[in-house]
Amino acid sequence: MLDAEEFLADLSALGVERFFGVPDSLLSSLIVGLETRAAHGRCRFEVTADEGAAVGLAIGSYLGSKVPAAVFMQNSGLGNAVNPLTSLAHDKVYGIPMLLLVGWRGEMTAEGQLKDEPQHVFQGEITCSMLELLDVPYAVIGTDDEAEGVRKQVADLLSLSELQSKPVALVIRKNTFAPAQKPVDQQTTLPTREDAIKTALDALGATPVVATTGKISREVYEIQQANSIGGPSFLSVGGMGHAVMIATGLAMSIPGHKVACFDGDGAVLMHAGSLATSARQDNLVHIVFNNRVHDSVGGQTTAGPDATLSDLATALGYGSAVRLTSLEEIRPALSRALASSHASLLEIMVAPGARSNLGRPKATPSNSKLAFMDMLGPRND
Ligand SMILES: Cc1ncc(C[n+]2csc(CCOP(=O)(O)OP(=O)(O)O)c2C)c(N)n1
Incomplete structure (x- = not known):
């Protein structure tokens, strides 16, 4: 398993310090880490209403800062992100570098598809081909990957993103990072x-x-x-x-x-x-x-x-x-x-x-x- 904090520190060292998106359970420890970093002024972190909105924020953020932002989402959110990716960010339009961090529910392995809920089956099956169709270069990471190798993959993807002025993606398998549930406030008088x-x-x-x-x-x-x-x-x-x-x-x-x-x-x-x-x-x-x-x-x-x-x-x-x-x-x-x-x-x-x-x-x-x-x-x- 990769350490979420170390991964975020690596992204920060590569200049990625703005993170926008919709949470996903596979990325929960990354999001906890981002909230903590943001609270200490070490990154900008925004949960958006939908994943397309996060791509919009990343485009605007790049225009102003000239540095690619990261957009995090569950793979189901790719559907919401398709329009701003194809009609704005692609290099045949404005050509905006950004790093998509995509949690892969219903992932495909060499042995077939991992068992997951019905809503993830088809989306899981087509996630990589969707990225190919969208012309988004990507790498897949998983629990067996070493931090060093992942650091290099992300660095290569980011260079490509800037060189070719287009979004790139890191597809994140289940258990790449440990899951994290935010502690619940026990004080509330509200009903369950x-x-x-x-x-x-x-x-x-x-x-x-x-x-x-x-x-x-x-x-x-x-x-x-x-x-x-x-x-x-x-x-x-x-x-x-x-x-x-x-x-x-x-x-x-x-x-x-x-x-x-x-x-x-x-x-x-x-x-x-x-x-x-x-x-x-x-x-x-x-x-x-x-x-x-x-x-x-x-x-x-x-x-x-x-x-x-x-x-x-x-x-x-x-x-x-x-x-x-x-x-x-x-x-x-x-x-x-x-x-x-x-x-x-x-x-x-x-x-x-x-x-x-x-x-x-x-x-x-x-x-x-x-x-x-x-x-x-x-x-x-
Ligand atoms: C397009 C899309 N993005 C993200 C998800 C992942 N997802 C599933 S349930 C959920 C949270 C729903 O929150 P809310 O509607 O407030 O209900 P709650 O879980 O708090 O009861 C998310 C983000 C999804 N299923 N589809």
Whole structure:
């Protein structure tokens, strides 16, 4: 395993001192290290709303400093980064050097693909070919690599990036760095996310639920398995930030029925503009579990930990939007939302952290989709 601190010191020695991106569990110890370094003024570190935004920051940062910045992401974030990489940073456009640090979920090895969650299978398979197609030169590093060799690979990549004026990437395998979960503040009086989800599921009765990527979906799954509560649920295991559009599309197709979206604050921030569309969907009840962090990938602070998402929803046109801080408020607020004739948003403030023995859905996504569609009843046309 490589030492995250030593790796960051090497990057610093090579002149890379600005780091922008969205956290990933494979990069969690790098991110903890970056937060510490930033707190001591030794680097600039920004968690962005999405990975494309991080590429934007890296472009601007290069224009001003003339030094390449680093952009960190899970490989799923490559999708968000493609547009600014191809339409701005590529050398056929502006030609901007930068170093992408890409955590490789669903990685391919000489023996085949490492077992990973379904949302990582295809993205893991195409990660390297995507970089090739994007004309981003890359190197792959893993747990068996020596610090010295990695230092040289990064130095070579950075020289190439500057020489050819284009982004380059370091693809980082699982266990290259030790994982790190940020310690959770035990002092909070806020409810746990799991209790808030359970209360909301109970109050929603048979209302269909679309849940966001990460532990929110896993908790919905476990609570429904253990307690047989709530209606049909669709777990958006990938596509972070798009659950609310899935819920809105569903709500359009079953008018006269309410649809609930269980969202995360990081996910809402990732594609916040979508709220301008969901605000017009009168039968939508949007519930955001706001713990101010990316809990599912290590507990790193989001791009906007102090944002009041209920105010954002009001600004974008939701008929009602409230912020709640206790379990007792959930049921009455949901009764009002279910009885209302406009899109409503409940921002439930919850404590970071989750059970350590949280399970994962057992069925394949395509079977869960069929079961969900079946539970919704016959086709509506
Ligand atoms: C495009 C994309 N980038 C990054 C990830 C990795 N990822 C999975 S869950 C998650 C955190 C979600 O945070 P939030 O919505 O606040 O929910 P929480 O985990 O805090 O409950 C991240 C960053 C991803 N799945 N997709």
